[in-house]
Amino acid sequence: MAQDALKALGQALPEGAIVIGADIPASIAADWSTAEPVMPMALIRPRITAEVATALAICDALGVPVTAQGGRTGLAGGAVPAENGVAMSFERMAAIEEIDPLAGVAVVQAGVPLASVQASAREYGLMFGVDLGSRDSCTIGGNLATNAGGTRVLRYGMMRENVLGLEAVLADGTVISSMNRLLKNNAGYDLKQMFIGTEGTLGVITRAVLRLQPAPAASASALCGFRNADAMLGFLMRARSRLGQALSAFEAMWPSFYSHMTGALPELRRPFDAPHGLYVLIEAAGAADEAIEERLHALLSEALETGEITDAVIASSERDRADLWALRESVAHFGRVLGPVIAFDIGVPIAAMGAFVARVEAEIAEGWPGIIAMSYGHIGDSNLHLVCHLPGAGADQPHEAVSDLVYRRVVEVGGSVSAEHGIGTLKRKALALSRSPAELALMARMKRALDPNGTLNPGKVVTA
Numbered sequence: 140m141a142q143d144a145l146k147a148l149g150q151a152l153p154e155g156a157i158v159i160g161a162d163i164p165a166s167i168a169a170d171w172s173t174a175e176p177v178m179p180m181a182l183i184r185p186r187i188t189a190e191v192a193t194a195l196a197i198c199d200a201l202g203v204p205v206t207a208q209g210g211r212t213g214l215a216g217g218a219v220p221a222e223n224g225v226a227m228s229f230e231r232m233a234a235i236e237e238i239d240p241l242a243g244v245a246v247v248q249a250g251v252p253l254a255s256v257q258a259s260a261r262e263y264g265l266m267f268g269v270d271l272g273s274r275d276s277c278t279i280g281g282n283l284a285t286n287a288g289g290t291r292v293l294r295y296g297m298m299r300e301n302v303l304g305l306e307a308v309l310a311d312g313t314v315i316s317s318m319n320r321l322l323k324n325n326a327g328y329d330l331k332q333m334f335i336g337t338e339g340t341l342g343v344i345t346r347a348v349l350r351l352q353p354a355p356a357a358s359a360s361a362l363c364g365f366r367n368a369d370a371m372l373g374f375l376m377r378a379r380s381r382l383g384q385a386l387s388a389f390e391a392m393w394p395s396f397y398s399h400m401t402g403a404l405p406e407l408r409r410p411f412d413a414p415h416g417l418y419v420l421i422e423a424a425g426a427a428d429e430a431i432e433e434r435l436h437a438l439l440s441e442a443l444e445t446g447e448i449t450d451a452v453i454a455s456s457e458r459d460r461a462d463l464w465a466l467r468e469s470v471a472h473f474g475r476v477l478g479p480v481i482a483f484d485i486g487v488p489i490a491a492m493g494a495f496v497a498r499v500e501a502e503i504a505e506g507w508p509g510i511i512a513m514s515y516g517h518i519g520d521s522n523l524h525l526v527c528h529l530p531g532a533g534a535d536q537p538h539e540a541v542s543d544l545v546y547r548r549v550v551e552v553g554g555s556v557s558a559e560h561g562i563g564t565l566k567r568k569a570l571a572l573s574r575s576p577a578e579l580a581l582m583a584r585m586k587r588a589l590d591p592n593g594t595l596n597p598g599k600v601v602t603a
């Protein structure tokens with residue numbers, strides 16, 4: 140079967156579109172998650188949608204699993220190829236086809252890196268609302284397939300809110316071109332939603348129409364120190380009411396994260412002399428006449444006066460701003476600082492956040508003496524990240540037992556086992572904790588209807 144498939148693919152696709160054997164780069168086997176790497180039997184590198192369709196039709200007919208890959212920065216194992224399957228990379232479909240400043244849209248191919256879209260939009264005085272720490276490597280196809288979130292969700296929403304249309308190829312090779320550019324279009328089902336956040340299990344995304352926003356002319360950032368979570372939540376409400384739409388980021392770092400990362404990475408600046416009970420990186424952005432800096436200053440003075448904030452450092456230059464963001468984006472160095480980790484991306488109701496972190500960090504410390512457990516997250520979006528590492532355990536981290544503990548507490552507070560990274564393979568067991576049997580059955584029905592042979596990214600998200 141494998142040989143038949145390779146022969147058929149080799150005959151149907153142009154030269155250079157299929158790579159096999161030792162020529163497949165080793166990096167193709169893994170993503171950024173802790174999922175076990177799997178080497179595919181072939182790597183397909185289409186240049187156009189028609190080649191994607193041809194390859195999928197052949198694989199579907201011959202029973203060969205296909206895993207779409209973007210930048211492989213995913214944190215749930217979704218981009219890891221299936222055994223005896225093929226990986227489909229979009230590195231040669233990475234063009235920005237058009238930017239239409241009047242309509243405020245960008246038409247792009249799936250393999251374009253997020254940072255390239257952001258840079259192109261800026262040239263037109265526009266911006267793309269989604270931003271992640273992995274911006275230089277992750278792709279629009281991967282961002283759509285995971286419904287990525289990031290640091291600007293508070294203001295612009297997740298990937299789903301920033302796309303107007305897309306083109307996808309079904310398992311049997313049918314091309315669904317749904318490249319809508321209109322802000323309002325209720326003509327029948329909104330088909331693009333089937334491919335957003337479904338991690339390459341219902342179709343392979345080839346192109347998209349993205350929604351662009353006016354680029355803010357002014358922005359201001361500050362790092363704030365708090366006594367505790369209650370003070371931080373009071374400040375979040377004040378920031379929302381004073382800044383409104385101008386509030387563009389509200390990223391929290393618990394001392395467990397802040398102390399460990401600033402201690403481990405000497406290149407990070409420590410803006411405060413004294414430690415705090417919690418840290419928040421706040422950003423405001425808006426038009427030139429919105430007095431953004433003044434409004435942020437006024438908000439901070441007010442909150443310092445009421446005692447909500449214990450201390451604050453305002454970025455006074457682009458360099459300062461980059462230094463503050465480097466603290467938050469030091470998450471990219473977990474591999475170097477910690478080694479293998481047990482990572483959680485959970486949804487927790489904002490009001491429960493403080494007590495949740497205190498309890499879970501304490502229970503983990505009690506259960507695994509010496510463990511490092513660090514909390515941080517997009518708190519304005521109810522999204523907490525918790526990263527654990529047990530020194531001395533090497534690759535043998537206590538994944539299962541720590542996950543049982545954390546997810547038990549997530550269920551108790553009515554949270555979610557995945558806020559933005561998706562399910563992939565790593566959170567499949569946990570999915571049933573966040574979804575009802577009826578919801579899971581409907582997901583399986585959708586999978587069977589669109590991919591009856593189980594060709595697309597099998598083993599990920601749902602069991603059909």
Ligand SMILES: Cc1cc2nc3c(=O)[nH]c(=O)nc-3n(C[C@H](O)[C@H](O)[C@H](O)COP(=O)(O)OP(=O)(O)OC[C@H]3O[C@@H](n4cnc5c(N)ncnc54)[C@H](O)[C@@H]3O)c2cc1C
Pocket residue numbers: 170171206207208209210211212213214216217218229249270271272273276277278279280281282283284285286287288289290338339340342343344345470471559560596599
């Ligand atoms: C340092 C760092 C910071 C991060 N920060 C954030 C963050 O703040 N918020 C957040 O949400 N995520 C974050 N991530 C996770 C990751 O960057 C996102 O999930 C991103 O959207 C994945 O994009 P990718 O191109 O790398 O996709 P991949 O990892 O290659 O793939 C992810 C999933 O999408 C599928 N897929 C990829 N391309 C296609 C396609 N064309 N068609 C159909 N399916 C496809 C894959 O099969 C897989 O299931 C971070 C990761 C890192 C390493």
